[in-house]
Amino acid sequence: MSAIVFTNVHLFDGSGAPRFAGELRVQDNTIVELARGGQQVGRGDARLIDGQGGTLMPGLTDVHAHLALGSTVEQINKPGDRNDAQTALLIAHCGRVMLDHGFTSAYSGGSGSMLAEVAARQAFDAGWVPGPRLRTSSFERVPGGPMGLQTRFPGRAVREPQPAEVAAFVAEAAAAGVDAVKFLLNGVSAFDAGSNQGEQFHEAEIAAAADMARRKHVWLTAHCYTAESIRMAVHHGFRVLYHCTYADEAALDAMEQHKDRLFVGLAPGIVEADLLRGPSFGVMASEADRREQADAAERIRWVGRELRRRGIRNLPGGDYGFPWNPVGGNARDLALFVEWFGHTPAEVLHAATALGGEVLAMPERLGRLANGYLADLLLVDGDPTADIGLLGKRDKLRVIMKDGRLHRCTL
Ligand SMILES: [Zn+2]
Structure with a gap:
């Protein structure tokens, strides 16, 4: 060069x-x-x-990218069971589309294949496959369940704590070379109605995961909706918190107290997409789902404004990769930070650039x-x-x- x-x-x-x-x-x-x-x-x-x-x-950073989910503005790929090779091709496709839309960095919100995620990071870094700088992440593995996005969420009320198994999975992910492990502390209502408001993990499991993450030098990322999950994530040193829809004053106080190490990604893009396009893809289509989503959209506006008022780092990145919210639309999140959370455009650009460098763990570069x-x-x-x-x-x-x-x- x-x-x-x-x-x-x-x-x-x-x-x-x-x-x-x-x-x-x-x-x-x-x-x-x-x-x-x-x-x-x-x-x-x-x-x-x-x-x-x-x-x-x-260049822009997206703090909540799902390249492995595979849907882009060019090609809709429905989520499903895939092997590592198929996942690697999807990540390569999504990475190129993301770069085409000005996103030069991405913090992964989780992948079903750690091998594919790490291989894609290496190829993107070497430059022979076009794609963003990628901070890679595994999905969690619920004890007794498979790794990856589940469609039925076993709440913690229906199973015994298994901290050793959860910690062992963090060690396995670190050995595979990922930078972070994502825990779905709450469920996903799009797949299992109402599960956003149910806790999946016992506190002892999260404590064991956090201890292992510190020893292995990986970050923990939380998919968290409820105040209780936010409290757990903050208390146990998670670095990145997604969604936070049902945060209350106490949860926000805890976040503010630890704001020097926390990054938040409220992901307004997926909330808007669930409302506008989910039903035509067969998700969030029932009357109860519609009410839940409309309520979530109201709440997240308040949470976003509170984060801004308290100076808590909130970064654009809206769960792009699902068929109804495809990669390539990522910049919509930037506009939603202005429309919903009251940021100025310059503030959003700062979050998507300088704070992006921080969440990619390269603040000096x-x-x-x-x-x-x-x-x-x-x-x-x-x-x-x-x-x-x-x-x-x-x-x-x-x-x-x-x-x-x-x-x-x-x-
Ligand atoms: Zn996500």
């Missing part, structure tokens, strides 16, 4: 500060120079790209435009700090660069 210089651009550096006119130079896979106003960066033999006044910004940061870049036709919806329009993404490689350039 060599050098590329972007001229005639407005730079949004990821901090949340307003854009400024300037230039930026990339050498190999790294940002090496920025200039403001009429200043110029070094040219040398660099390729020049005239940004035509557009916005150059860090990823998610900002600054010297020494990795060259994961988007050049947007227009000003997304004024119109967040631009990021959902693929033809407005004039340049997509990941790791210094031009994945797309229409200038």
